[in-house]
Amino acid sequence: MPSTPTLKHALRFRDLVLFYIVSGLSLRWTATAAAAGQSTLMIWIFALVGFFIPLAACVLELSSRYPQEGGLYVWTREAFGDFSGFIAAWTYWMSNLPYFPAVLYFGAGSVLFAFGTHGQDLAANASYYMVFAIAWLAIITVLNIVGVNAGKWLNNAGSAGSIVPLIVLVALASVSAWRFGSATHFTLASMVPRPSLKNAIFWSTVFFAFGGCEAGSFMGEEIENPRRTIPRALLAGGMVLAAGYIAGTVALLIALPSEAVAGPDGFVLGVQALSSRLGLTWLLAPIALLVGLNAVGGAAAFLSSTSRLPFVAGIDRYLPPVFGHIHPRFLTPWVAIGAYGFAGILVAVLSQAGTSVRGAYNVLVSMSIIAYFLPYLFLFASMIRLQRRPAGPDVIRVPGGRPVAIGLAAIGFASTALTIVLSVIPPEEELNKPLAVAKVLVSTAVLIGAGVVVFLTARRKAAIL
Numbered sequence: 412m413p414s415t416p417t418l419k420h421a422l423r424f425r426d427l428v429l430f431y432i433v434s435g436l437s438l439r440w441t442a443t444a445a446a447a448g449q450s451t452l453m454i455w456i457f458a459l460v461g462f463f464i465p466l467a468a469c470v471l472e473l474s475s476r477y478p479q480e481g482g483l484y485v486w487t488r489e490a491f492g493d494f495s496g497f498i499a500a501w502t503y504w505m506s507n508l509p510y511f512p513a514v515l516y517f518g519a520g521s522v523l524f525a526f527g528t529h530g531q532d533l534a535a536n537a538s539y540y541m542v543f544a545i546a547w548l549a550i551i552t553v554l555n556i557v558g559v560n561a562g563k564w565l566n567n568a569g570s571a572g573s574i575v576p577l578i579v580l581v582a583l584a585s586v587s588a589w590r591f592g593s594a595t596h597f598t599l600a601s602m603v604p605r606p607s608l609k610n611a612i613f614w615s616t617v618f619f620a621f622g623g624c625e626a627g628s629f630m631g632e633e634i635e636n637p638r639r640t641i642p643r644a645l646l647a648g649g650m651v652l653a654a655g656y657i658a659g660t661v662a663l664l665i666a667l668p669s670e671a672v673a674g675p676d677g678f679v680l681g682v683q684a685l686s687s688r689l690g691l692t693w694l695l696a697p698i699a700l701l702v703g704l705n706a707v708g709g710a711a712a713f714l715s716s717t718s719r720l721p722f723v724a725g726i727d728r729y730l731p732p733v734f735g736h737i738h739p740r741f742l743t744p745w746v747a748i749g750a751y752g753f754a755g756i757l758v759a760v761l762s763q764a765g766t767s768v769r770g771a772y773n774v775l776v777s778m779s780i781i782a783y784f785l786p787y788l789f790l791f792a793s794m795i796r797l798q799r800r801p802a803g804p805d806v807i808r809v810p811g812g813r814p815v816a817i818g819l820a821a822i823g824f825a826s827t828a829l830t831i832v833l834s835v836i837p838p839e840e841e842l843n844k845p846l847a848v849a850k851v852l853v854s855t856a857v858l859i860g861a862g863v864v865v866f867l868t869a870r871r872k873a874a875i876l
Contacts, residue, residue, distance in 0.1 A: 594668050
């Protein structure tokens with residue numbers, strides 16, 4: 412009898428570090444932060460302390476306690492049962508579907524700068540953005556089905572699209588500030604966030620940028636020695652992530668005033684301004700292509716990792732069992748990957764219906780925020796609940812033990828809850844604010860309700876069998 416195929420242990424320390432960089436360090440958020448002004452530098456620090464450090468600490472210990480495939484799904488299931496585990500996974504993978512076209516639109520807009528005026532002719536062409544997103548989602552899906560080794564190289568290459576453009580941007584900004592001064596006048600007073608509703612709402616965007624370090628653990632059984640590899644890689648990748656966001660925001664503000672940095676092409680606009688100022692215009696084309704690669708790598712990282720959630724749910728039969736199938740040759744959860752990739756393509760097509768490219772980009776980002784943060788409530792709550800259970804001798808604990816672990820998880824839970832509340836508040840330019848709030852709440856309720864229906868249907872079928 413042939414043996415049942417198992418997942419391949421193909422992800423090593425280097426692969427996981429680069430995965431954390433490409434999934435967490437999205438260059439579009441540096442432009443978003445710079446567009447909001449100097450006060451975002453302080454908000455970056457608040458988000459680092461109030462969200463990222465608690466999240467990283469929880470992921471470090473939870474992935475060591477339960478290094479199985481599925482990560483968040485397994486942690487929540489262990490803490491609160493099957494229903495909570497499924498809903499946490501459901502909201503996570505559903506909320507990431509709008510992320511794929513959103514991040515790929517950013518990449519598509521950046522790539523156009525490599526082709527000069529000919530490329531800018533497509534800047535307002537909705538079909539170009541949609542085709543770019545669909546084509547790359549198809550390539551990413553196929554590579555990840557073919558094997559972890561094939562898929563991880565796209566993630567690894569995408570990390571170069573984060574690191575190299577940031578290094579170049581910071582270097583150009585340093586030389587430009589020394590020779591010509593800064594486009595933004597930095598003062599301590601201007602870096603203090605003003606107590607306005609607009610600035611408070613912006614917190615949700617910045618906190619969203621620091622999410623993602625939990626995704627690597629979704630592939631726990633495909634990582635070599637996950638208990639040892641995940642904490643080391645998380646520490647290395649987290650340092651790059653924090654430094655990159657803060658340094659990138661400062662560099663963009665040196666290049667351009669905050670009001671000139673906005674939208675999907677904000678990062679490349681900063682590089683364009685600095686390279687023109689220093690007579691290095693030849694730098695723009697390769698940097699624009701690398702920024703596009705960063706977007707592709709980010710989409711690849713989240714598609715490969717998040718598709719493991721429906722895979723594990725298929726094994727537990729809360730989704731059709733076919734989702735739990737492993738390809739006999741490639742040793743990948745090919746059905747879960749293929750279905751998730753197809754769903755991402757479908758969202759990319761629907762996202763352009765009846766709206767502009769910029770409008771679609773903004774809608775996709777706003778759609779992701781509230782649903783994306785709901786699983787973090789489960790994650791932090793699971794960390795607190797699981798402190799009741801003794802940890803084995805091979806488990807890596809948060810320094811300081813149970814009191815520190817509970818304290819950090821409580822900070823992360825409170826920050827996440829506040830971020831969710833802020834993300835519901837409509838922007839000042841919204842004419843019908845009650846309707847806007849109602850749309851967000853109803854869409855979230857529909858999303859969760861659909862997950863409840865799927866779970867109960869699976870339970871009922873299991874009871875009949």
